[in-house]
Amino acid sequence: MNTSYDVRIWDIRRNASSKTPSYVVRWKVGGKERSKTFRTKALAESFVSDLRQAARKGEPFDLVTGLPESMAKPAADSGPTFFGFARSYMAARWVHSAARTRETMTYALLSLVPALTTDLPGRPDDEELRAVLRDYAFLPDKRRGELRPERKAVFGWLEAASLPLTDLLEPVIIRSALDAIALRFDGRPAAANTVRRKRAVLHHMMESAVELKKLSVNPLHAVKWKPPKVSGTVDPRTAVNPMQARKLLDAVRQVGRTRGPRLVAMFACMYYAALRPEEASGLRRQNCVLPTEGWGLITLEKARPQANKRWTDSGETHDERGLKHRAKDDTREIPIPPALVTILREHIGTYGTEKDGRLFRTGKGRPFSSSAYSAVWQEARRLAFTAEQVASPLAARPYDLRHAAVSLWLNAGVPPTEVAQRAGHGVDVLLRVYAKCLEGQRDRANGQITKALED
Structure with a gap:
């Protein structure tokens, strides 16, 4: 290639004509001026530094591209943008x-x-x-x-x-x-x-x-780049106790003419069975064993996560998917207490099911959108809670009902392996995520240490 050692490099200039801030590098090779624009001053300074180092090393500069041999890249080898x-x-x-x-x-x-x-x-x-x-x-x-x-x-x-x-x-x-x-x-x-x-x-x-x-x-x-720190644990302030959960479910019934009452059982599934919202959305009658007395059973098969129609396979807001963290056709069994059995039986008796057996849908048979059930939830919080509680993180989102359920099970002494199975977590993730929600652990640990010191 045609090269020259006659190189002159000028200082960086701010590009005043650009709508967004940018910086121009100007240099001359063999009497011909060159320029390149960068969005940040740091990028421009880095480019100038490379040019100057090449010039100090005595590298020849290409007369066509204006770049030193170490920086000139043949167009055929540049690869994709x-x-x-x-x-x-x-x-x-x-x-x-x-x-x-x-x-x-x-x-x-x-x-x-x-x-x-x-x-x-x-x-x-x-x-x-x-x-x-x-x-x-x-x-x-x-x-x-x-x-x-x-x-x-x-x-x-x-x-x-x-x-x-x-x-x-x-x-x-x-x-x-x-x-x-x-x-x-x-x-x-x-x-x-x-x-x-x-x-x-x-x-x-x-x-x-x-x-x-x-x-x-x-x-x-x-590069050494430190991302913002992510909290990997559930804030215990979000978890409601059983009395607060019942009060919230009662308040949901009072929201709207039909929307609130149709959502009571869905929220109850999040609290009593720790279902994720997309798992509750996909729950069918055939997934439920609901005896007239005692405990029932939910066998989860599918979830229906919500996304913009632009991204779904069906072109609808909800696509049917396998369970999170599970193989495609895997299922998850969750024993459910009599309180939830009763709520589900009442819901089915009042609203029936969709043709495919789905329990939770609007009066027109459509799945509830996250914005719709979140709006109901916020109104229920205002009805059930004091002003101070409404302003707090307590049950701030419907998903916090799931956190409350898992926290309740762990604090009740249910083995972590069983809790993980019901919640659809790995045991290691379960204990890490819910570490702050385990009540009384410090006092028990202190007692054990005291006993050991006395021996």
Whole structure:
């Protein structure tokens, strides 16, 4: 290639003409000026540092690209862009993923793809970029509609501006990706669990790129980046006691003309049987043994998690899936106390079942949406609790009924192996997640130590 050792590098300048902050690096090779724009000053400084080091080492600079030999990459070997690889990654993962997983992957990429771009002229607003990614780019061919002309321009900009995947091998680039997932779309810090999920998606993507020989190593291993700390335990303040649980269920009956009464048994299943909301949504009459006296039995077979129709196989808001953490056709048996048996028998007697046996649905036969049953729950809290309790974390979400159930079983002395079986947990996860909810453990431990010291 034609090269020159006549190199001059200028200071970084702020790009005042860009809608979003950006920085321009300018240098000259063999009398011809060059420039490159970066979204952050750190990226620009890193690039300048590489240019200067190459010049100090006496490397020849390519007259075509303006780059030293160590930085010049033939176009044929540049590989896919990050955007292009992200699309192929989503297409490969779609058929094997649940709707919520597809949603999680997409929302991670909504943060990453706009951040990993060069500052080409005509950059669309971030909301426009996310809309094209969410509604078109990451959907299978059969799910996509026609792009409007303005959306085609946004899509074309993304294709042209996306960084090469290999650029993520640069620590400053992969760090900018991590910084992007640490923020919400409005620029505020994201919740710790959100950051953890998005980083897991990025990590799996990079591992896939290594496996497919698109990258030599996973670039995440080259940077020291500390994500926000995630609390892995249940807050004991969220768990209601049996009296409070009964009071809440009574309050649910008072919400609305029919919606509240239809949901009492569903919430009761979360409290008395520790069902997850998606497990209660999928519960059928044939899954229940409901004797006139004594304990009954629920045999869970399927769950019906809720997701946006965009991500489900059925095109509905609920897809039928196997149980969480279980093999596809595995089941889980949960003995249920007489109180829940009575509530379920009354529910079936009043509302019957859907054609497929499902117990919980609206008056029109539709599954309850999470927003609908959460609204009922919040109204029930206001009816059942004092103002101080309403403002507290106590049973703040319907899911907290499940936490209360598992906490109750453990504190009642039920062996952890049995609790784990009923709740659908591993024993190690169970004890770690509910460690703070075990009452009286400190006093018992102190007594045992005192006795040992006296021997």
